[in-house]
Structures are given as structure tokens and as C-alpha cells.
Amino acid sequence: MGDRRSLTPMAEPLSKSYSPAASEKAWYDCWEKNHLFDANRAELNPQDPTGRRAVDKPPFTIVIPPPNVTGILHMGHALNNTIQDVYIRYHRMLGHEALWMPGTDHAGIATQTKVEREMREEGLTRHDLGREKFVERVWEWKKKYGDIILEQLRALGCSPDWRRTRFTMDEAYYDAVIECFVRLYEKGLIYRGKRIINWSPLAQSALSDEEVIHKVTEGKLYYFKYPLIGTRGNEPEYLTIATTRPETMLGDVAVAVNPDDARYKHLVGRALMLPLMDREIPIIADHYVDKEFGTGCVKITPAHDPNDFEIGLRHNLPQINVMDTRGVINENGGRFAGLERFDARKRVVEELQLLGLVEKIENYTHSVGYSERGGEMIEPLLSDQWFVSMKPLAKPALQVVEEGLIQFHPEKWVNTYRHWMTNIRDWCISRQLWWGHRIPAWYAETGEIFVGRNEEEAKEKARHAGYNGPLVQDPDVLDTWFSSWLWPFATFGWPEATPDLLEFYPTSLLSTGADIIFFWVARMIMAGIEFMPTIPMKNGSSRTELRDLIPFRDVYFHNILRDREGRKMSKSLGNSPDPLDLIAQYGTDAVRFTLLYLAPLGQDVRFGEESCEIGRNFANKLWNAARFVMMKRDEYKSTHPKTEFENEDTELIRSAEKRPSGMGYRVTGVAYEASATLADKWILSRANRAARDVREAFDRFDINAVTKVLYDFIWGDFCDWYLEIVKLQPESVPLAVEILEGILRMLHPISPFITEELWHALTGEPLDVLLGRDDYITPDAGKIDDDVEIAFGLVQDAIEAIRVARSNLQLPPSKLSDVILQARSEDVRDIFETARPIIERLGRAASLKIESESNEYSSLEYAGEMRPHLRAYIKLEQRSDEERIKERDRLAKELARIRLQIEQVSSKLENESFVSRAPVQVIEKEREKLVSYGSQIEKLEASIDELR
């Protein structure tokens, strides 16, 4: 590593532009080698290399939202993991015991599907292998490809504690999932039941409600006539029902009407002949039926519709399942058996048409459920599944969010959360797959169910219940999310009270997408409250307070990334750039910075690859600023061989202990204290303000604001202004060095590579002393000086006015000019006087006259530019007629603008109620404006006259 130029930058001058590729890998290796990411428990490692005592360090913990083992890194991951890394690095620098827990999710359906697809190319199905061999094969697949996404996180600069990496099917984790199931079962919160569930014909499995997406779909509404049996007198011969799914009529067991519906009231209790099936079905009355909709008659198919199922239970109706698990009509469908569901639909309609029983078919748009993963239409199906009773779990989980023990950022998601939690329904957790945690339930031949942590336990329970026959384990596995909801504590070894669990739970921050607020966030909160009470506190007392049970304290819902056209980035659209390509092209720091810079809290982000230029250019700017400062520092050293700066510099760089308040911006170097210029005080104020704003923004989870503050301060204040001034004030070099050092600290969590590299170049620290383990910035509020900033603002204003005047004349920078600067007050004039060298230099002045009273200068000889507190004049060499006219027009336009302003301001001041009701400062400000405008008007009018 020592021969890598990027790690020994002092040996050679820095290159002219920043090239990330060379240094990133090397620095990442260096961090790992020095155990930067490792979080240690105090008892294992009482002191870290910075000299901080681990026992004093409060934990800061994030558990990664475990990516699917099948996954590859996409832009959403890049954003989410950047956010997490930034917070981990920030808190690590704040002196916390920062642990980022990495890992992956076994992702039942996704992974199984992937491996089955691979097998299909060999002409195999999972049934050819059998369960055991198939699961073995998935494990092999996982070992081969499962860590790809974690490797990709390294390229993104992420700093989790890799030693602790977990997988939801690790042995211990597997046991935790089973333990969880057994406990809930024993508590009566898990039950097995026959229900209408969402069946995915593609996955051949049940899905939870959350895995179904409803989409508005164009369909048809079919009106069928069911003949009334034994028509009497003037009774209708038929009842007409409406349906969107004709094929389900094969399983109809009744037709329902509203009991208050006068049209049909008298028919309740009579029977209809179900066409095609020639089955007699009753007419029943149920309040569920809406009189207004359709014909007011609803066909009832308990086995294929959740509402019908409920009605069926109320009226004791049979459940006729006419479809198998592939979506094909079964033997209950009579002669339609064997037809695929959509073919069956066609045939049913055709045959009814032949019988003259189709009244009409209307176009109809309605909401239809599709599989979130497979995309196919969901079939509501009656089947035996396992469920979790959610209501008891939801109650405290809602409470902790309502009470603010857990805070959502942005807060608006609390509404969504509340809505879901108060309307929660039971969770179908069984999946008809092989890859996953197998349901620990064993069936006796008697039909009894025995749930245990293993077969022995189940047998034991069976014996206890007086059953000694064979037991067969439930073939199904658990929903992937049934393991994920344990993630914040099962990763630490729950149900054991491991030292890690005691140390790092509750975690601090969860960063995730709002799309899994129900899948995951809500359920983790429930699980924490449900399962953590058995774990004692670190001090041995029992864990009773909700604040100690919750899995995390803050939840950051990151942005959704869209493409330039506003479409959600997705694999199928192919509109998501590969983060690794962007990293290769622009650099990791650039990609990270750009993502955060574009991502305001709570908004979707439109992202185009070329946006990364923002980050790349910013990194390059910083690189060059640092290069310049180091060059100046070396110059300074050679001209100040024995100065205190030398000592200070060495001290500043070498010893962390000598910076008791964190870094802070201190005044270092004798030269500085003695001759501190306005500009020096200004940059100190700005730097401390930036440091304060950055930390405040971090702490309120406004990471977007963090990047904006840094960008504006570093580019706008430090580079554009202060470094230009340092060129004229060699005595300020030590301060520039210090400010730069602080900048590197401030920026490090966001752009770790370039800052680490520059910091080492600047300080000459050995490679085992890392910025990432050093202190974060501590702002010194005493250095934030509004008066200084206002004063320097006037200087900037003056320079800008001069530049505008020059620009109007199209003077090239090489051409210096005679400048007159008029200040509107003595105070302002004094400020200009103290900043004279800066104004001269940055205003490209050959000579500079500063005066306070308004001598009038002819527009024929001078070009002027006015500001509220000053006027700037540039001496002209000559003015052609053309230029004279151009200038006159410009002034006329300016005059019109100011007259408009005057009108507005004076009408305000003439308004009685404004003067009597507005605060004095506001009125005073308006008066000042009026005065300033007045003098500007006079001057403008005079100038225009002269130019005539």
C-alpha cells in the first residue's frame, strides 16, 4: 500500500485535478485494516486508538435494511446506504460507539424463483430434486452470489461492521424465528384457519395483503339472468346479477339482496336455478348488498371472494371451490374442469349467451389486485393458512409513534402509519415454498396440531395430549417478513440476552423507504415491544419501559428516485443507472454528495446521470482549494522558518488531545491574532456558522441541508472569497490551513475518500491515524459575529458594484482602472478603508479613492454603479456615442425600476395603519429604503441628463 501515490501524497505534488479511482480502494483497505468500522463493546476493548475510553462512549446503532440476497445495488440502495453511512460516520466522529449492522435477507419467493429459473434451463423443476436437495441448491446459490450486494456497498464507501454480518437464515437467526413463532402460538396470537387469501398462481403460494397491489384495470361488468324457480303470477322470470368474474359463477351458492329492497323483498327464501351448473341456490337477504349498485342482486361465491366468504359464514352456506392452485377450473366446475381461468371466463359467457341468459355486458373500470412480485392477477382463494392476530400487537406499536418515542422523518408518515395500524387485519404468514423458515407445526393423524421448537418438543406435546401416532410437519415456510421483523434484535442474538443485544438495543436510527412502512417498519416496532421484555437491561434490571423496548428511536424515510421523466426507477423500465458505473465515472464521493444534494426530505427526486457532475465538480473544487492552501502553507513555512505557526501547525496536526473541544475553530498562529483582518474574522464567523448549521441539520435529519450548507460555505465563502484574499494576505495562511482542516472534518461523513486523502496530505498523519476516527467539528458560537459578517458584506457589495461597472464597460481583467468608492456613512467608509487592499485587488483598481460624501461625478467621465450603502465609479477613458446611448438606456431602465420601488415604499409609509401597526424596525427599514432610493433617483436623473 505504501507505494500507492494516493496514500503518500506528500511525496509528490497533488495532481491538478482529483482522480478518485486511484485512491478509493486503497483508503477503503486502509480503513478496514485499521478496524475503523469495528464497533467494540467496552468490556472487550476499553480504549480505542484515539484514546477515547470505550466505556464512556454512548452507542449509536443502525441496522441495515437487509437487501435481498438476490439483489444487486440500484440507485435506491445507493441513496439509502449513503444516508446510513453518513450518519454512522458522523456519530463515529462525535465519539459514539458507532455500529452499523450489515446483513442480507433470504427473500423467500424472489430467491426461490431465481434458482428455479436457473434450473429450468437445465430442464429441472424443484420437484425433480425434492425438498432437501432443492434447499441445498439454493444455499449453494446463496454462497456463490449472495454477497455481491455487500461487496457493492464497499464501493459505495459504506462502513458497517463486516465482522457482524448476518443472514436471516443463519442458524441462530433461524432458531430465533422459530422461537418467535412458538411464543406467539402459545400466546394464542398465531392461529391456523381457512380463509380467503391472495393466491399467486405464478408463485403457487399465498401472499399477504401487503404483497398485493391494486391497480385500476379496464374490465367488463357482465349481467347474467338466473331463472327463478316456480315463478308465480306476475313475478319476474329471472333475477339479474352483475359480476366482473363470470367464471366464479360455477361456485355460486346463493344470490343476495338487501333486506330493505322493495323490489326483491318478497322473493327472499325462494330459489334460483344456477345456469350451466343446474344447481338450485337460495335467495338470501344481507345488509352488505348495496341497493343502488348494479341490479341490487349479488351472486354469492364464498370460496372465491372475501365478502362472499363472510356472507357465506353468516348464512351457513356451503363453500364450493371451483379452481385449483394454478388457476385452472377443477372438478367442481363440471364440464368446465381443466380450463384455465380466463378461458373458462370466455366459455361461461359464450354458453350463457347461447342460452339467452346474458342481459348485457358493460365496460367497467375497477380495481384489481396483482402480485407485487410476479405481476400476475391475484386469485382470491379459499385455503388453510397460518395467521398472526395483529390487533393486540398494533395497539402499543401505534402508541409509541403517537407519543413520539419513535419519531418519523418526515413526520407526515405518522398519518399513514396510524391509518394502517387502526385498520389492521390479520397477517397471513404461511407460504407454499421450500426456501425459508419451515413452520414448526406438526400434524397428527387425528388432525390435531402440535407446535414446538423442534420435532422432539412437538412429540412431547403430542404425548402429553395423549397422542402417540406419527406426526407430519407442515410443509410450508414462513413469509420472509416474518423473519425480517425480528431484525433489530435477532441480529444481536435474541432470544439470548447477549452482550451485544444489551449494548446496542434499542438501535438509534432506521433509514428506509416509505414503501415498506407496513411490510417492515410497523412490524419491527410490534416485534420489539412484544419480544424484548424478556431481555434484561444492561444494568440487570428488567426491561419494562416502552422506550427500552422499541427497536429504534428515529426513522428516516428517504426519497424515491425517479428518472428525468419522473418515472419511478425500476428494473423493468431499465431507467435506473448502475451506481457502480456512476462511481467509476464520477467517483464515489461525487455520487454520494450528488444524491444527498438532490434529495430534499420528503420529496421524490428526479435524477439524471449527468447530475453527478455537481458532486464531481465540487470534489474537484475542494481538491484544488486544498492544493492551493498547501502550496501557500509551504511558501509560508519557507518565509517564516521559526514562527509559532510552525509549532502551532505541528501541534494542530499531531495531537488530538490538544483539541479538547473537538476541533473547533480556534485562532492559531501569532500572526493571526496580531493582525486579524476583517476578512479573517469574517471567514472564522462563516466557518463556525457553517459548522453550527451542519450539525443542526444533521441532528434534525435534514441531510439535504447539510450538503447545501457545506457546498455554499466551501465554494462560495472559502474558495470564491477567502482564498482570493489569502493571496494578498500571506499572514492569513495559517488560518486558511485551519479552516481547510475544519472543512475536511465537516465534510468527511459525506465524502469520506477525498477528505481522508486531503487530510493526510495536509497533516502528514501516518496512515493509522484516521480522520474518520477523529473528532467532528465543534462550532465556537463565540466566533459567529453578525457585525463582522455585515461589514464584510459591504466590502463584497463594493467589489461587486465595481465589477458590475467594469462588466458594463466590458473591461478585461488585465485592464486596471481608477476607482472611486463612495460610502453613505462614516462607518461604512471606515470599513472600506480597512479593507482597502482587498477592494483594490479584487476590484482590479489601479487607484482607489474612498470617500464618504457624495461628490458628484459626471457620467461623461465615469461609469457608476449604485447600491443602498455605496456608489462605485470607474474612470472612463472615453465614451463613444453608441456607448453613451447604451448607458443612458440602461440608466433609464434602472430609474424606472427604482421609481416603482419608491412608489411602493412611500405608499406603504403613507398608509396610516401600516405606520401604526407594523413593528418599528420594519418601518425604520422602509424609511431607510426611501432615503436610499431618493438619492439614487437624483443621481440617475442627473446622469441621464448628462448623457443626453
Add this chain to the structure above:
RNA sequence: GGGCAAUUGGCGCAGUUGGUUAGCGCGUUUCCUUGACAUGGAAAAGGUCACAGGUUCGAAUCCUGUAUUGCCCACCA
């Protein structure tokens, strides 16, 4: 059907508690290769802050309604 966001110069966005000459980046135009940086510097043009009412001395900002767009939730056949 319910709920939540958004609407600011050509494009993408800031604008904490109502008082700023309404900002920033990209793009456009002009000037500049001045010894950190052309991945740069200096400047310019460009907006009646979606619309209509209201509250207020004063509204991009608060309230009501409308429109458009997007998202989430929902078992009306």
C-alpha cells in the same frame, strides 16, 4: 371512495415561525486561459411564486375553494 403531497424564471429545486430588491444549480448570452481549479473565474438576461376568494398594515409563506400532477390506502359485486 378516502387520505397525503406537490404546483416558484427553459429545466431541476431552496425559501424554518407572514416584512428579503424572491434565491441556488443546470442551461443561455457576454467577457476572461490573472501563477488552486476551464470539472474554473467575473458579469448579464430570464419569475405579477398554478388559479380564485379570504385573513392581515403587509401573503410565495396562513385559511377556504378550484384545477393539474403524483403517491398511499380501500372487499361494492
